[in-house]
Amino acid sequence: MKIDVKVPAVGESVTEATIGSWNKKNGEFVKRNEVLLLLETDKASVEVVAENDGVLAIQVEAGQVVKIGATVGILDTEGKASAVSSEAPKTAPVTASQPTQAPVTSSPASAHLSPAVQRIVTENNLNPSQIAGTGKDGRLTKGDVLAASTAAVAPTPAAAPAKTEAKSKAAPAPAIFAASGKLSKQGEKKIVPMTTIRKKIAERLVEAQNTAAILTTFNEIDMTKVNEIRNKYKDKFKEKYGISLGMMGIFTKAAVEALKAFPAVNAYISGAGAGTEIEYHNYYNIGIAVSTEKGLMVPVIKDADQMSLAEIEMAIRDYALKARDGKIGVDDLTGGTFSITNGGVFGSLMSTPILNPPQSAILGMHKVEDRAVVINGKIEVRPMMYVALSYDHRIIDGKESVSFLVKIKEGVEDPERLLFGV
Structure with missing residues (x-):
């Protein structure tokens, strides 16, 4: 039997919500009353739990705005779980230039992630078990994962030769660099959407x-x-x-x-x-x-x-x-x-x-x-x-x-x- 995972009514004046993060993976087997996802409304964050045991099929990705009552996933009570590390259907395949992510393992730092931290981890495809937490009891803070996301986009040692070759060809400097080739003292600019x-x-x-x-x-x-x-x-x-x-x-x-x-x-x-x-x-x-x-x-x-x-x-x-x-x-x-x-x-x-x-x-x-x-x-x-x-x-x-x-x-x-x- 297939059960729709719907956005619950969370208040008289609330008509839509944003999917903050999925706590479970696409194709993962979940148990009844386990938290499936976190919704962000204009008033509060709301946890959506599984109504029954089953295999989760995610239909709407994190970050999307959905109406109250909309179906965002399906629980198949007779289905068989696929690999836990499987990605959601819309996720782009990993290419050779993208390092594969190590399997997530449980650690004190990643055991309890706040909604804000979980959202950054999801958006940047980070592995929380590989990030050192500086919060209480080794928990990850927002600063920890932001620092990790910045480090993730830095060039790896393997990519260094390619970079060197590119420089030898006198490629034009990126827009964020001044004419002298040095990074502007003002730094880079990052635009992110407001949360609900x-x-x-x-x-x-x-x-x-x-x-x-x-x-x-x-x-x-x-x-x-x-x-x-x-x-x-x-x-x-x-x-x-x-x-x-x-x-x-x-x-x-x-x-x-x-x-x-x-x-x-x-x-x-x-x-x-x-x-x-x-x-x-x-x-x-x-x-x-x-x-x-x-x-x-x-x-x-x-x-x-x-x-x-x-x-x-x-x-x-x-x-x-x-x-x-x-x-x-x-x-x-x-x-x-x-x-x-x-x-x-x-x-x-x-x-x-x-x-x-x-x-x-x-x-x-x-x-x-x-x-x-x-x-x-x-x-x-x-x-x-x-x-x-x-x-x-x-x-x-x-x-x-x-x-x-x-x-x-x-x-x-x-x-x-x-x-x-x-």
Whole structure:
């Protein structure tokens, strides 16, 4: 029996997807629930698994855009597997000038490839088992495979005589070389298409800038008490919950209390056209910005007001791992009412975050830095953080935005407030 491998429905607004990579080879025998391919939509990456045991026949190559419901392959439950190393039908035959690739063997570096790394490996016909990984536990990073792909196009020793002969005939220099024969200091230029997710990120950022009346207000927070609490309880917290006690959970708790006090910050502008209605929310779904190899993603912690500090920290960790491994689902990225981004992990001292439509505000955290401040008439050195709130002035007034940020400042500087909701 032959079973169609179809592109599954991954969200109401998603109509097409890009085949990021095939995890199985054409003609390979696969088992039920094994991952066949990775789809990239404008919101997330989605794994497609085998519905049954069978031999895979690939019909659409990696990199192609396909419609939801389209057939991209066939599983033959009665077929016999061909050689594992067989290529897909459309792959060009190997010529004498192309070195044959060694069989792929399992190694720590190639055992777990992220979607971005897998795509580069597939596009450049690389053998991951022959590349030295510099990531955690010897895993391959994007830089490893990019370096390997560059090295792959370099001339081999066997080709050297041909090159020498060509030079003796005074062949014209390639366009990337200057008249002197030396490589331009500007280097080569490489044009690559945007991924589906990167295109969507670009569209949404431009949409936010062109639609909302974005303003940003700033404040600074004394992190002394937060640092004291973290130092005091970090060992017990990690022993009990298996994760580190970070700052993001405390800021999420403080943001929820501020959102309760200022409902407009937790609202959307809705309605056709320019927006004629305000949609208020009685729930608090906090988006946490996560940087990945594919770009920025904002998974959403649903009903954050009903979660403990430990539950929030665990949710953040789980989303970060899913985002890194390309396993974030569409449901993980939708439904947010407010977002938090932390540029401080990259060393940012101050920034103006862009709204995450249709949300009306976003909090920007930054680097904690020792600074001289005046406390009770005396100059003291305190760990300080600048915070920024970008907001849509169409729905949030200046007084509300400033008061909202002050409310967060009070909650973080005096965490006992968060226990009593004051």
